[in-house]
Amino acid sequence: MLYITGDTHNTTDMSNLASKNMKICCMEQQAEFKTISAAIVLGDFGLPWSDCPVDENGIHPTDRTDRYLLKWYNQKPFKILAVMGNHENYDMIEKLPAVEMFGGTVLKVSSNIFYLKRGEAYNIEEKNFLVLGGAKSEDKAFRVPHESWWVEEEWTETEKTHCLDVIRSCSGSFDYVLSHTGSSAGIACADSYYLNEENLLELKADPTVSFNDQIDSTISYKKWFFGHWHSDWGYENYKTGKYVPLYHMGIVL
Numbered sequence: 001m002l003y004i005t006g007d008t009h010n011t012t013d014m015s016n017l018a019s020k021n022m023k024i025c026c027m028e029q030q031a032e033f034k035t036i037s038a039a040i041v042l043g044d045f046g047l048p049w050s051d052c053p054v055d056e057n058g059i060h061p062t063d064r065t066d067r068y069l070l071k072w073y074n075q076k077p078f079k080i081l082a083v084m085g086n087h088e089n090y091d092m093i094e095k096l097p098a099v100e101m102f103g104g105t106v107l108k109v110s111s112n113i114f115y116l117k118r119g120e121a122y123n124i125e126e127k128n129f130l131v132l133g134g135a136k137s138e139d140k141a142f143r144v145p146h147e148s149w150w151v152e153e154e155w156t157e158t159e160k161t162h163c164l165d166v167i168r169s170c171s172g173s174f175d176y177v178l179s180h181t182g183s184s185a186g187i188a189c190a191d192s193y194y195l196n197e198e199n200l201l202e203l204k205a206d207p208t209v210s211f212n213d214q215i216d217s218t219i220s221y222k223k224w225f226f227g228h229w230h231s232d233w234g235y236e237n238y239k240t241g242k243y244v245p246l247y248h249m250g251i252v253l
């Protein structure tokens with residue numbers, strides 16, 4: 001089984017992947033915690049946050065917090081798969097070794113932690129996923145480039161073109177979509193502020209949201225999971241809804 005949850009922000013929301021929380025969410029869905037083979041974090045995973053040496057085995061943190069978190073995750077009995085968010089150290093992500101997994105290429109953080117690349121399709125436990133990612137940091141004016149903000153949080157045109165090629169090669173058909181920020185229709189489920197037409201137009205002007213909207217109107221899928229908005233919508237909505245905004249809650253697939 002797969003477990004999908006929202007932003008963990010390095011250690012700040014690491015409790016999303018605490019066994020106690022995961023077991024509560026599993027229980028709500030009549031699922032067995034023991035059967036989880038991988039936990040997916042919908043961006044803002046934030047490990048590593050500080051620069052550190054990297055080799056073919058992954059990262060070797062020198063920062064105390066990163067070292068502590070890596071050790072905690074490495075003891076988990078499942079893989080951790082991170083979607084790329086806006087609060088990621090992209091200078092480090094660039095250096096991570098690429099390994100073949102799930103019918104594609106993932107980036108290795110450690111023996112059981114991997115980043116899923118944005119704009120790629122993966123087959124995980126017999127399910128087809130389209131993985132997107134990224135978002136615009138609203139507070140970037142207060143952040144320091146290469147320390148707490150990275151320009152790579154938003155897609156380049158080359159990445160977008162590659163993603164559209166991947167979608168075409170899959171005939172636009174997927175079981176699930178994983179992203180950091182959502183499409184505008186999805187975000188409106190998480191935040192009623194965007195039910196207002198004027199506010200919605202403002203949201204649609206965001207380049208990452210606009211690209212997600214373009215994809216949303218092109219492909220077929222069962223459910224679209226996303227983080228970024230730090231909002232859970234509730235199991236009742238998740239059963240019937242197409243969009244699944246997640247923060248602390250977890251969904252078992």
Ligand SMILES: [Fe+2]
Pocket residue numbers: 007009044087228230
């Ligand atoms: Fe976040």
